[in-house]
Amino acid sequence: MTTPTPLHWKLVIDAADPHAQADFWAAALHYEPEDNSALVQQLLEMGALPAAATVDFHGRPAFRDLMAVRHPDDPYDKDRGTGLGRRLLFQRVPEPKTTKNRLHLDLHPGPDHRDAEVERLTTLGASVLRRVTEPAGTWVVMTDPEGNEFCVA
Numbered sequence: 001m002t003t004p005t006p007l008h009w010k011l012v013i014d015a016a017d018p019h020a021q022a023d024f025w026a027a028a029l030h031y032e033p034e035d036n037s038a039l040v041q042q043l044l045e046m047g048a049l050p051a052a053a054t055v056d057f058h059g060r061p062a063f064r065d066l067m068a069v070r071h072p073d074d075p076y077d078k079d080r081g082t083g084l085g086r087r088l089l090f091q092r093v094p095e096p097k098t099t100k101n102r103l104h105l106d107l108h109p110g111p112d113h114r115d116a117e118v119e120r121l122t123t124l125g126a127s128v129l130r131r132v133t134e135p136a137g138t139w140v141v142m143t144d145p146e147g148n149e150f151c152v153a
Helices: 018-029 037-046 114-124
Strands: 009-015 054-057 060-063 066-070 086-092 127-134 137-143 149-152
Touching: 009 018, 018 066, 018 086, 018 114, 037 060, 060 066, 114 127, 114 137, 114 149
Parallel strands: 009 086
Antiparallel strands: 054 060, 066 086, 127 137, 137 149
16 A cells, blocks of 8 residues: 655635735745746736736736745745645635634744744734633734734744
8 A cells, every 4th residue: 555645735815915914924934925927927918817817916917816825945836836835825805804713823933932933923913812821831822914813832
C-alpha cells in the first residue's frame, strides 16, 4: 500500500476588501501575496476577463474580487502565480461579518514571544479581543482588520 501524497490546500476567507486582508495576513504570517498579474493580463487580452473585474494591486493587475497569500517556501505555478501549497484566499462578499467565526487561525510564536507578536499584529491593524489564561494554556484572542477572530498562543 502506498502512502497518499499530501493534498495542497487553501483556506478561503470572505472579505469586504480582499486586497487589504491579503496585505494584513501576508505581513502577519510572513507569507507572500500571490502575483497573478501574468494570468490576469492574459485573460484581459483574450477578452475572457473584463477590465472592470481587475484592480491595480501594488503596481500590477490583479483580480478585483480575489487575492491570495502563500507560504514563501511552498511551490507555485510560475505562469499563473498561484501557490501550490499552504494558502489563504480572500474573496469579496457583499455582506458584512455577522457572527463568531466557525474556523480561525492560531498563530504560535511561543510564550516568550507572544506579547511582542501581539504588539506587532496590533501595529498591522489587528485588535486584542481578550486575554485567556486557563489550565490548558495562555493565549490572546485577536481580530483582524475586518473583525475575524484569531488566536496568538
